[in-house]
Amino acid sequence: MQTILSINNLTKSYGPVQALKNVSFEVPEGCVFGILGPNGSGKTTLLGTILNVLNADAGSFQWFGGMQQDAARRQIGSLLETPNFYHYLSAMGNLEVNAAIKQRGKDDKLRVLEKMGLLQRKDSKFQTYSLGMKQRLAIAAALLGNPKVLVFDEPTNGLDPAGIAEVREMIRMLNKEGITIIMASHLLDEVEKVCTHVAILKKGDLLLSGPVDEVLRSEDQVEVKAADMQLLEGVLATMPGITKVQVANDLIQVTCSENVTTQGINEYCVSKGIILSHLLLKKKSLETKFMELTNN
Amino acid sequence: MRSLLAIEWLKIKRYRTFWILIGFFIVLLPLWNYEISSGMISMGNSSINLLSQAYAFPEVWGNLGFWASIFVVFLSILVIILTTNEYNFRTNRQNVIDGWSRMQFYHAKVGMVIALSLAATLFLFLVGLIFGLANGGSITDVVDKFEQVGYFFLLSVDYLGFALFLSLWIKRSGLAIGLFFLYSIIIESILKGLINWKMDMKLGNYLPLQSSDELLPFPLVSLMKHIAKQPDASMGPYVIVTIAWILIYYFAGRMMLQRSDW
Numbered sequence: 001m002q003t004i005l006s007i008n009n010l011t012k013s014y015g016p017v018q019a020l021k022n023v024s025f026e027v028p029e030g031c032v033f034g035i036l037g038p039n040g041s042g043k044t045t046l047l048g049t050i051l052n053v054l055n056a057d058a059g060s061f062q063w064f065g066g067m068q069q070d071a072a073r074r075q076i077g078s079l080l081e082t083p084n085f086y087h088y089l090s091a092m093g094n095l096e097v098n099a100a101i102k103q104r105g106k107d108d109k110l111r112v113l114e115k116m117g118l119l120q121r122k123d124s125k126f127q128t129y130s131l132g133m134k135q136r137l138a139i140a141a142a143l144l145g146n147p148k149v150l151v152f153d154e155p156t157n158g159l160d161p162a163g164i165a166e167v168r169e170m171i172r173m174l175n176k177e178g179i180t181i182i183m184a185s186h187l188l189d190e191v192e193k194v195c196t197h198v199a200i201l202k203k204g205d206l207l208l209s210g211p212v213d214e215v216l217r218s219e220d221q222v223e224v225k226a227a228d229m230q231l232l233e234g235v236l237a238t239m240p241g242i243t244k245v246q247v248a249n250d251l252i253q254v255t256c257s258e259n260v261t262t263q264g265i266n267e268y269c270v271s272k273g274i275i276l277s278h279l280l281l282k283k284k285s286l287e288t289k290f291m292e293l294t295n296n
Numbered sequence: 297m298r299s300l301l302a303i304e305w306l307k308i309k310r311y312r313t314f315w316i317l318i319g320f321f322i323v324l325l326p327l328w329n330y331e332i333s334s335g336m337i338s339m340g341n342s343s344i345n346l347l348s349q350a351y352a353f354p355e356v357w358g359n360l361g362f363w364a365s366i367f368v369v370f371l372s373i374l375v376i377i378l379t380t381n382e383y384n385f386r387t388n389r390q391n392v393i394d395g396w397s398r399m400q401f402y403h404a405k406v407g408m409v410i411a412l413s414l415a416a417t418l419f420l421f422l423v424g425l426i427f428g429l430a431n432g433g434s435i436t437d438v439v440d441k442f443e444q445v446g447y448f449f450l451l452s453v454d455y456l457g458f459a460l461f462l463s464l465w466i467k468r469s470g471l472a473i474g475l476f477f478l479y480s481i482i483i484e485s486i487l488k489g490l491i492n493w494k495m496d497m498k499l500g501n502y503l504p505l506q507s508s509d510e511l512l513p514f515p516l517v518s519l520m521k522h523i524a525k526q527p528d529a530s531m532g533p534y535v536i537v538t539i540a541w542i543l544i545y546y547f548a549g550r551m552m553l554q555r556s557d558w
Contacts, residue, residue: 052398053389053558074395084390086381088311100303101394 002029003065004149004180005050010059012045018204019045022059025199025209027182032175034195034212035184038294041201043184044081047153051078063149074102077142078151083134087127091118091137094126098141105145112140115170131158139167150174152183156190168194188290192216202294216290222254222262225278226269235272239265251278300404301411308378317374321416325367326423329360333427339516350515353433354440360424361448361512364416368452369480371412372459376472379405379463389558398553402464406546409460413452420448447511447531450538454508455480461545464552480505507537 005027012020019042027033035043048054050061052069063072085094092109099105105112113119116136121129129137135158142150155171156164171181171194185191191198191212198216199209208215226232229252236245236254241264244255254265262281269276308314331337333351350359382388382401391401424445428437459476466472484503491500501510511534 048557051393053392055555055557070395070397070400073393078393080389080393082386084386086307086311086385086387088313089307090310093306093310097303097306098390098394100299100306101391101396103395 003027004029005061005063005182007046007050007061008059010046010049010061011057012042012049012054012204013057020049020056020059021204021206023201023204023206024059025206027180028197029180030175030178031196032171032181032183032194034191034198035182035201036188036191036198036290037184037186037201039186040203041186041294042204043186043201044153045204046201047078047080047151047182047184051076051080051151053080074104075147076149076151077144077147079138079142079155080151080153083138085126085134085137085141088125090123090125091129091140092122094137095141095144099144102145108144108146112143115143116140132160132163135159136163139170148179150179150181150183152181154185155183156185156187200290200293207293220256220258220260221282222256222260222265223251223278223280223282224254224265224269224276225251226274226276228274232269232274232276235269235274236265239268297403297407300400301407304404304408311378313377314374317370317377320370321367322419324370325360325364325419328367329363329423329427332363333431351427352431353428353437354442355515356424356428356431356433357441357444358512359515360420360427361444361451362515364420364448365451365455365509365512368416368455369477371416371452372455372476373473375405375409375412375456375459376463376476377469378408379460380467380469380472383467384469392558398558399550402550402553405460405464406457406549409453409456413449413456416452417445417449421445443531444512447508447535450535450542451508451511453542454538455505457542457545458504461549464549501534502537504541507534507541510534511538 003026007026008024010020010023011018023042023046035046037043045054049056050063051073063069064075067075086097089097091113095109095112096106099109110119110122113122116139118133118136118140121133126134126137135155139152139155142152152171156167159167168190171183175181175194175196183195195212197210198212200207200215224232224236229247229250233245233247233252236242236252239260241260242254242256244253246253246255256265262279266276266279328337329351350356382391388401392398396404425438429435459472462476463469463472466475484506488500488503488506491503492498501507511531
């Protein structure tokens with residue numbers, strides 16, 4: 001599969017604040033790539049940099065294996081941060097400017113307006129639009145001329161629940177048609193629902209990246225306790241399938257892969273001569289996983 | 297460049313403020329001069345109206361040029377509004393996101409400055425032609441002192457270029473317009489006075505906007521020199537310095553845009 005975007009060691013700071021620290025990852029063709037992170041984690045800075053509105057301090061990125069960057073951006077539909085339009089122009093007038101700069105999508109204006117439910121207001125000035133309509137127009141502008149790649153920064157911002165569902169459904173549909181989508185979000189739920197791949201940012205650091213089911217796989221945790229805690233800790237560390245052993249208060253927390261059961265742990269300990277006094281399976285939600293990743 | 301200007305045109309053709317400011321220039325320049333030439337606005341004894349003497353060829357060019365150099369502020373304000381709008385609406389970002397390079401964004405604005413100046417100069421030419429012919433000139437007299445039409449073009453590019461540079465630097469319309477007036481009316485006069493005070497070279501005449509103002513002096517001054525049979529001062533140095541300032545705005549703006557975040 002072709003790589004749509006590859007990012008190598010991007011670094012960027014605003015004065016003393018490091019917004020991006022050596023961020024590297026690749027976006028494969030045909031995926032929905034979520035950039036996930038709490039507010040202020042560098043998501044918009046990252047997107048702004050790969051769209052050339054911000055200058056990186058160090059590092060590089062390549063679109064479509066090294067296409068000239070202005071030409072590459074014309075192939076991409078983007079929505080960065082807020083909808084940016086000429087207030088005194090109508091939706092049609094604004095899309096005309098977008099299409100002229102992109103050099104494509106000139107005859108596509110009505111289709112995208114219809115798709116975003118703005119056809120009836122196509123001749124109203126942008127300044128008369130509500131927040132949700134502005135966001136819809138921004139998405140419509142990104143869709144002009146059927147780009148192969150879409151970059152969305154918080155695409156569901158300002159939309160009502162029906163609008164949110166609609167946009168998510170649209171993203172899934174577009175992806176089915178083979179369009180690669182890169183989207184930033186601070187909503188785990190959103191990423192989980194629509195993304196196939198994810199990169200998690202925290203204060204400019206890339207914590208993890210990869211396919212969603214690998215990165216955000218929910219792991220089970222088991223709490224155990226025995227008379228001799230030191231011996232127990234040593235034994236558990238040697239058990240196959242156990243990825244992490246952590247002592248917390250008077251308990252030991254064990255993180256294990258899916259094929260390990262509480263029964264298995266008990267049997268293993270008994271075979272090593274340890275009798276457990278406490279054994280509890282704790283399911284971990286994605287939410288906890290995310291909080292754990294992004295809070296220290 | 298053609299396609300950049302075509303896109304710039306898409307942005308402004310339905311912008312009311314654009315038409316209002318252009319309208320001020322188109323209506324007020326001929327109206328003001330008509331009132332002077334017909335004696336409604338006058339200076340001196342009513343039987344010898346000094347101001348109205350210069351509407352025949354060849355004086356009409358320098359005379360109109362002088363008054364146009366005042367009305368060109370409408371176009372300067374227009375350039376400031378159109379440029380700071382981009383920052384206000386963050387469409388400068390959108391233009392780049394959609395596929396323009398920063399330099400294309402810049403050159404579209406530079407192109408607009410040149411196109412506006414060309415249009416204003418053409419308009420000046422038409423108005424001058426009508427005044428000149430109405431005051432008994434013939435079409436063969438047009439070429440005399442015609443270089444003053446060219447001076448107006450330089451002056452316009454100088455003023456609008458300065459306005460563009462200021463807008464890219466300040467980014468906010470109110471502040472940029474305020475600074476433009478503050479500089480062009482007050483600061484430059486003070487600087488000029490200070491510099492020329494004890495200098496034979498009159499270096500104060502070569503300040504950014506003053507250098508092009510010198511190309512089109514107050515009409516009575518040249519009329520008086522003419523009567524006193526003084527030779528016209530050579531405009532060569534002012535032409536060169538004006539062009540130099542225009543280039544300085546261009547390259548300074550270019551550097552500013554390339555370095556900063558948007």
